[in-house]
């Protein structure tokens with residue numbers, strides 16, 4: 298029997314909710330089984346300097362201290378309720394926000410929650426082997442922080458399934474622990490979450506690009522008329538910010554280190570750069586192209602009646618919905634999408650409702666472009682003439698209007714053959730992966746020490762020094 302308030306910090310009155318307790322009594326041991334199997338490899342005895350959310354108060358969501366990860370207190374938190382909140386868009390606009398699941402939207406909502414929930418354990422599975430090749434104790438602590446918080450995000454979605462969806466919800470919660478990233482028979486639901494994260498360059502790219510897809514999906518769900526979902530997602534966003542920070546600063550530190558070494562040694566050629574044990578900029582560009590394009594697919598088809606229905610029903614809004622200045626119903630509005638017609642990319646206006654996936658993808662791209670601009674400044678301030686670019690939106694896409702077309706990073710429509718001739722100039726090839734992984738053959742864990750291929754961060758976690766013992770190995 299679990300002592301709920303002790304073991305599962307929450308603001309959902311779990312101690313008094315018998316139905317929810319019974320559901321969690323079954324699920325919690327299965328979750329722990331999953332964590333032991335699929336959580337970070339060989340980490341169960343480590344004491345890690347982690348933040349834990351113990352309440353939604355400003356001082357409660359980031360309590361720092363040493364924790365063994367299996368003892369992490371995966372809590373259930375919703376942003377406090379606003380009694381006056383309404384459904385802010387779609388045909389139910391102006392009604393009080395729903396506190397229970399509207400019957401007609403039950404299966405749709407369940408699917409939305411399951412799809413989001415499935416990504417959370419997936420990324421933990423994708424990253425589970427990376428601890429053995431970490432570039433520092435600081436970075437090791439950060440990946441573990443991301444992993445336990447993805448675990449908590451799974452709890453957040455499972456809470457909704459258990460609390461609001463009865464028996465079907467409980468079955469879905471079990472399936473979330475049964476699927477496995479990359480498994481041939483029972484894979485995770487979305488493509489990018491079945492790709493390997495084979496090394497730390499891929500990990501930082503993943504947290505920059507793919508966790509940011511998570512942010513945009515959560516932002517859209519945080520607008521939901523179904524209030525418990527909205528409030529859950531709002532709180533998850535507080536944690537997501539750190540994941541994207543880990544990605545952005547990770548790549549930035551790799552670029553910084555590469556540029557330092559290039560300058561010191563006066564080399565520019567990629568093979569000379571590799572000879573000095575750092576990651577050449579063209580390889581970084583290829584990883585960027587891969588993670589960006591694979592993540593763009595997560596937004597779904599450019600023209601989507603599902604997206605229109607989610608919006609019209611009030612289930613999933615737009616990025617910053619309530620800040621947008623329009624009618625929030627969109628029956629007469631249009632939105633531009635790309636199409637490939639006769640070997641050319643053309644723009645076509647579609648009803649704004651069916652273009653909502655594309656719109657969210659575009660909001661995401663704006664933010665990505667800013668981040669890539671910040672990486673570029675690191676290169677510029679080292680005085681190195683190299684430009685990191687975002688490939689064209691249509692490059693290497695498998696979902697939507699570009700699927701089945703062969704678009705170069707510059708946005709040229711090519712034949713399959715012409716595209717394949719350049720594939721491995723544009724995307725990481727087996728030699729790139731082998732080289733990057735050769736740099737990461739062991740872990741660097743002496744406090745304050747960093748692998749040669751990455752610069753130290755500007756500061757430590759929670760104002761601790763860089764040589765702080767972020768992880769104690771037992």
Ligand SMILES: [Fe+2]
Pocket residue numbers: 417446447450511
């Ligand atoms: Fe997450």
Ligand SMILES: [Fe+2]
Pocket residue numbers: 447508511537540
């Ligand atoms: Fe995340």
